[in-house]
Amino acid sequence: MVSPRSAKTRSPLEQEIRDSFQTRKRVFIGLITGSSVLICLFLAMVWFIPFVGLTTIHPAAPWIFGFITVALILAIGWAALALVLNILLGRPVLFAKRLRGITVKLFLPLMTLLGRFVGIPKQTVRASFIKVNNELVRGEGHRYPAEKILLLMPHCIQNSRCKYRLTYDIDNCKRCGDCALAGLLDLRDKYGIRLAVATGGTIARRIVVQHRPSLIIAVACERDLASGIQDTHPLPVYGILNSRPFGPCLDTDVALDRVEWAIKEFLA
Known part of the structure; x- marks a missing residue:
């Protein structure tokens, strides 16, 4: 994917910021992908474990509960995918502007825990989050008085x-x-x-x-x-x-x- 600004026209400072972002975004993408997978697996287990017991309430109860669970899984996956594509493409996609806040509020605490589990310091996770946030804010393309x-x-x-x-x-x-x-x-x-x-x-x-x-x-x-x-x-x-x-x-x-x-x- 070609950046909207060529490397030849970037200032040294902008190039430095861009290079720093490239090294950070992999941490963010990896953690947010891992976090979304964990949440989806948890939701799937929440549906699967009481599957037999729900039938005593109503024969259709497991399927209704399953439909809600699948909808939540798709929403979380969509939010994560939209954010990752926004990061990679440098512009909002899949309604990423609306999902950005929900995704960040949902995933950052879990990303921090996951990072700690795999040995990534909390400070590194936060720094990666800040870099990605900056890129998303710039990607919206707004100018202000x-x-x-x-x-x-x-x-x-x-x-x-x-x-x-x-x-x-x-x-x-x-x-x-x-x-x-x-x-x-x-x-x-x-x-x-x-x-x-x-x-x-x-x-x-x-x-x-x-x-x-x-x-x-x-x-x-x-x-x-x-x-x-x-x-x-x-x-x-x-x-x-x-x-x-x-x-x-x-x-x-x-x-x-x-x-x-x-x-x-x-x-x-």
């Missing part, structure tokens, strides 16, 4: 020694350059988008309600991005992993060129 794009940052991106509180007013930042917020504010001013800092999931949800964006470009760790993508569905979230030179939740950083690339990718 600047005022409808929200850059959502974690509070740990602020220098831990900074005395200014930025959670409720990002413009309290003095742009000293000791953290990435100065560069993020420059991007906000350059493109006219919105920028906010959240101290946790509750504050992040409040910010989303206040700003009512059409798209969120979020920076966080694998755990927070994965849960945030689930919590805000159907609102599209494009996730960018932060860097953690001092460990989690302390003086984290983000590649500003990746953030700017994402802004330009979705800006109308």
Whole structure:
């Protein structure tokens, strides 16, 4: 399948992101396929085990229950297939846009458990999920006005020694350059988008309600991005992993060129 953009026209950053996605998507596809098979087998067993007992209720009860079970199996298989085809083809197919949220909410916890069982770390599963989610969001092909794009940052991106509180007013930042917020504010001013800092999931949800964006470009760790993508569905979230030179939740950083690339990718 030929990508809509040839490799010759891709920027180095876009090519790097594409290559990274290619290595991640196999993990996601393998886990979601395995998860769907397990669910379908479970549903088949739920129908088979009480098959004899249901006949005492009504002769047709096993077949009615079986019809419902088969319908659920087909729905789950359809959802998984639609998502996998969306990943491989780079565009929504088989109503994948509507099924994406249901599939992600259903499969991600099971994929995490399955990944742990086969020795794949939870962080790797989440990172793969984020990569696939980003590709699906891009595949929808929507563009948004600047005022409808929200850059959502974690509070740990602020220098831990900074005395200014930025959670409720990002413009309290003095742009000293000791953290990435100065560069993020420059991007906000350059493109006219919105920028906010959240101290946790509750504050992040409040910010989303206040700003009512059409798209969120979020920076966080694998755990927070994965849960945030689930919590805000159907609102599209494009996730960018932060860097953690001092460990989690302390003086984290983000590649500003990746953030700017994402802004330009979705800006109308």
